């Protein structure tokens with residue numbers, strides 16, 4: 078009987094994923110732009126599922142959808158679970174949608190087993206989390222926590238001649254109302270927010286027996302969009318080594334030094350990732366020319382801002398050393414900082430205990446990507462995350478997720494809801 082119910086639950090979730098995929102297909106992957114007609118249609122469809130499950134629907138004035146499964150004591154702050162409905166252009170179907178379907182599955186399960194939780198359980202479907210269309214991430218969650226600004230409304234679409242504010246208005250919401258600096262719901266009425274999300278990295282998928290993670294925190298980052306190394310252009314045959322000021326050699330030297338220092342930090346137990354994602358010589362570079370200029374990007378992330386700042390200091394210091402030794406110059410553009418976010422420790426511990434109760438193996442894991450959870454957590458809502466193994470990364474049309482892994486993660490959420498007040 079329980080197995081029949083599980084199979085049926087699995088089918089309930091698969092159906093939703095497939096319908097949403099069809100609704101937002103772009104031929105190769107899915108495209109659900111935040112504050113687009115597609116995102117609105119997908120939310121309407123999901124709202125219909127909520128109505129079928131008997132949920133009470135509330136749409137806030139930024140268009141985020143809240144669907145409540147009533148608990149025994151309606152006065153108690155609610156247990157909220159959900160994620161974002163949008164995607165990047167030509168992205169995968171599970172980024173965001175997994176967290177919404179998991180929350181719906183918990184409602185489906187409670188309905189089928191006639192279970193009434195102590196407090197309300199709310200499915201939260203947020204809009205426009207991805208930054209790829211307007212350059213601004215977490216628009217829905219920033220709006221609902223009262224942290225969206227009128228300046229954000231002026232951000233222009235990446236390819237079309239319209240602003241974020243115009244797209245929000247076209248969906249029927251008023252940009253002025255949602256940027257007034259007021260939270261759109263009473264944040265104190267949320268006892269816990271749990272976002273289930275695909276991992277988007279290889280850690281969980283690399284394990285045979287642990288396919289679910291409980292997030293320890295969301296990494297912050299420090300970035301430079303452009304670092305310039307300036308040396309001296311010269312003939313590659315006519316200048317011997319001692320006279321060269323080779324920008325490629327200098328940059329390679331710097332990156333290699335940082336790679337070694339990164340190993341040192343990891344050996345010391347720090348959480349740290351370091352990436353130079355773009356690296357290029359200038360337009361006049363040629364095979365027979367000693368390169369006089371290199372530009373590159375820097376992206377360093379950690380759960381600890383102190384670790385990042387320390388590593389950034391090393392970068393600047395090493396750049397000065399390389400510059401001295403090789404007769405080049407490094408120019409850094411403005412340092413861009415995104416703060417790391419804490420998850421609620423007590424709530425995360427509850428998730429680990431819930432997993433134990435459900436007989437599901439979990440491991441603690443840091444989140445490298447940003448999530449709406451960070452916004453809610455920074456606004457004072459006790460928040461935590463469940464990660465599910467997935468394949469082929471994310472933000473690409475080849476992103477995959479196995480239903481059995483998803484159901485395990487959903488089971489952790491369900492056990493957390495069931496045992497929350499024990």
Ligand SMILES: [Zn+2]
Nearest residue numbers: 161172173206
């Ligand atoms: Zn996401």
